[in-house]
Amino acid sequence: MKTVFSKTPTLKECSTHYCPGCGHGIAHRLLAEVIDELDIRDKTIGIAPVGCAVLAYEYLDIDMIEVAHGRAPAVATGMKRTNPDKVIFSYQGDGDLAAIGTAEIMHAAHRGERITVIFINNAIFGMTGGQMAPTTMLGQVTATSPEGRQADGTGYPMQISEMLSIMPGVCYVERCAISGIAAIRNTKRAIKHAVELQMTNQPGLSLVEILSPCPTYWRMKPANAMKWIEDEMVKVFPLGKIKDAAAKK
Amino acid sequence: MCGNEALAEAAIRAGLDAYFGYPITPQNEITAYLAKRMPEEGRVFVQSESELAAINMVFGAAATGKRTMTSSSSPGVSLMQEGLSYLAGAELPSVVVNVMRGGPGLGNIAPAQADYFQSTRGGGHGDYRTIVLAPSTVQEIVDSTGLAFDLADMYRMTVLILIDGILGQMMEPIVMKDAPPRKDLPAKDWALTGARGRNQNIVRSLWLGEGVLEQLNEHLKQKYAEITEKETRCYCHQIEDAEIILVSYGVCARVVRSAVDKARQNGIKAGWIRPFTLWPFPSKTIAEAAKPDVPFLVVEMSMGQMLEDVQLSLMGKAPTCLLGRAGGGVPTVEQVLKKIEQTLDKTNNSTLKT
Ligand code: SF4
Numbered sequence: 001m002k003t004v005f006s007k008t009p010t011l012k013e014c015s016t017h018y019c020p021g022c023g024h025g026i027a028h029r030l031l032a033e034v035i036d037e038l039d040i041r042d043k044t045i046g047i048a049p050v051g052c053a054v055l056a057y058e059y060l061d062i063d064m065i066e067v068a069h070g071r072a073p074a075v076a077t078g079m080k081r082t083n084p085d086k087v088i089f090s091y092q093g094d095g096d097l098a099a100i101g102t103a104e105i106m107h108a109a110h111r112g113e114r115i116t117v118i119f120i121n122n123a124i125f126g127m128t129g130g131q132m133a134p135t136t137m138l139g140q141v142t143a144t145s146p147e148g149r150q151a152d153g154t155g156y157p158m159q160i161s162e163m164l165s166i167m168p169g170v171c172y173v174e175r176c177a178i179s180g181i182a183a184i185r186n187t188k189r190a191i192k193h194a195v196e197l198q199m200t201n202q203p204g205l206s207l208v209e210i211l212s213p214c215p216t217y218w219r220m221k222p223a224n225a226m227k228w229i230e231d232e233m234v235k236v237f238p239l240g241k242i243k244d245a246a247a248k249k
Numbered sequence: 250m251c252g253n254e255a256l257a258e259a260a261i262r263a264g265l266d267a268y269f270g271y272p273i274t275p276q277n278e279i280t281a282y283l284a285k286r287m288p289e290e291g292r293v294f295v296q297s298e299s300e301l302a303a304i305n306m307v308f309g310a311a312a313t314g315k316r317t318m319t320s321s322s323s324p325g326v327s328l329m330q331e332g333l334s335y336l337a338g339a340e341l342p343s344v345v346v347n348v349m350r351g352g353p354g355l356g357n358i359a360p361a362q363a364d365y366f367q368s369t370r371g372g373g374h375g376d377y378r379t380i381v382l383a384p385s386t387v388q389e390i391v392d393s394t395g396l397a398f399d400l401a402d403m404y405r406m407t408v409l410i411l412i413d414g415i416l417g418q419m420m421e422p423i424v425m426k427d428a429p430p431r432k433d434l435p436a437k438d439w440a441l442t443g444a445r446g447r448n449q450n451i452v453r454s455l456w457l458g459e460g461v462l463e464q465l466n467e468h469l470k471q472k473y474a475e476i477t478e479k480e481t482r483c484y485c486h487q488i489e490d491a492e493i494i495l496v497s498y499g500v501c502a503r504v505v506r507s508a509v510d511k512a513r514q515n516g517i518k519a520g521w522i523r524p525f526t527l528w529p530f531p532s533k534t535i536a537e538a539a540k541p542d543v544p545f546l547v548v549e550m551s552m553g554q555m556l557e558d559v560q561l562s563l564m565g566k567a568p569t570c571l572l573g574r575a576g577g578g579v580p581t582v583e584q585v586l587k588k589i590e591q592t593l594d595k596t597n598n599s600t601l602k603t
Binding site for chain 1: 303
């Protein structure tokens with residue numbers, strides 16, 4: 001019989017701890033597929049964040065490290081500088097990257113570290129029970145914004161990708177979504193491009209922001225969560241390539 | 250070459266692959282020296298955006314099996330405590346230098362030994378230890394640096410080198426030798442190098458399963474016990490016949506050495522013990538030297554921090570007292586001599602009374 005589809009080897013044979021309809025599992029699979037398609041399993045080191053994806057190494061069969069909340073870009077710096085031939089990526093949520101870890105991501109970008117950042121934006125702190133994140137939408141109800149997020153006093157959803165894109169140390173930023181088949185395929189293309197830029201030693205940091213559903217703390221059915229990304233989140237977090245320095249040349 | 254620069258060069262000779270640091274006085278000579286020398290050697294130097302980032306860069310480089318170091322001074326080392334806890338949990342080797350200054354808070358930039366508790370008790374969260382080396386001459390700074398990297402690799406943990414602004418600035422003749430890694434160090438088969446032809450390696454400090462973390466804590470306890478057994482180091486001088494024993498480390502020990510010599514000339518049988526490892530602390534040596542009528546005088550540039558370790562070692566078997574200076578104050582030979590005389594007076598009087 002002809003095999004038409006099989007699980008990509010870098011994705012481990014196990015069930016995940018993620019909630020039904022969560023975007024993390026899909027993002028992991030895309031990453032694993034990219035690693036296998038580029039045949040870089042034996043030269044890749046991944047960095048797991050503090051957040052729902054802290055156990056990413058249970059699902060991705062590559063060398064991985066788990067680091068303190070928000071510090072992944074600093075850890076990645078230490079790894080890449082001493083191992084320029086390896087592919088180093090950090091996998092970070094919005095609490096990790098956009099709240100506690102803003103200094104680390106800004107300065108890794110500022111220095112032009114040749115690392116790849118997978119930035120999962122689900123507009124909430126998942127692991128700790130659905131608290132407001134810097135990326136939480138205005139009006140969004142969370143454990144710490146019970147009346148819905150108000151700009152006055154908590155600010156507006158933080159557009160990290162746009163902020164990073166103006167830095168000369170950043171070579172590629174694209175915002176994608178896990179909200180449907182086409183969007184997911186597009187996300188995989190972006191991840192692959194970002195990793196390829198690192199592999200070809202392009203100067204600068206590459207980052208793919210992924211709008212990702214958290215049905216549990218959005219209090220939605222999985223299908224509705226994906227629809228909310230397409231109907232609401234993209235208004236504040238528009239999809240598409242924000243910067244691709246290499247393509248311009 | 251000042252103490253700070255000697256330390257930096259010694260780190261290079263010990264095979265330092267990568268240095269990460271952030272400016273802070275009084276350790277800036279280390280950062281500046283390595284900014285120049287590391288690129289010359291084709292090795293990594295990065296000025297980080299904060300001490301928090303520096304220690305996490307160390308975390309990353311250490312996880313890939315490299316010899317790595319950061320240095321700072323007291324307030325900066327406070328910021329590194331998060332990283333030190335993670336390094337301990339993940340059992341990664343690293344060397345951290347603290348050129349101590351006065352505190353608390355911003356304190357001042359004058360020499361002090363105010364971070365004894367932070368260094369020996371583990372300033373970060375969780376149940377862990379770091380080896381603490383306290384050299385007292387520039388030559389000993391050089392020798393300690395090579396030793397620190399070996400101990401870090403041997404036991405997969407952080408080794409702190411604790412000096413102060415005086416030692417950091419001090420110039421003394423030194424012999425600088427290459428100190429390549431010791432031959433008997435365990436292979437770094439846990440390092441993240443890309444899973445080529447082997448199963449994945451994972452560096453982690455999160456253990457959620459029931460009882461799993463306690464197993465790690467138990468393992469760490471055994472490791473720390475082994476280190477206490479094998480690596481405790483101190484120096485003693487004339488303690489056998491002593492009627493008073495002085496305990497001090499680092500720059501204070503230099504003052505104490507002179508004061509003890511002077512006291513002997515004046516007919517007072519003084520002796521000294523100088524802990525070189527502050528953790529593990531030489532409790533055994535101190536306990537063995539204890540006699541009920543021989544007081545222990547602790548001289549430190551803090552207000553009674555090492556004093557507690559001396560008291561814990563003695564378990565009441567000998568009286569103790571303190572000469573503590575702080576905030577940039579350095580004990581003088583005269584002060585130590587006077588304190589010796591006062592202490593003996595008091596001890597004799599109290600002996601008479603009982
Ligand atoms: S809480 Fe949200 S982000 Fe976390 S696993 Fe559940 S759905 Fe995913």
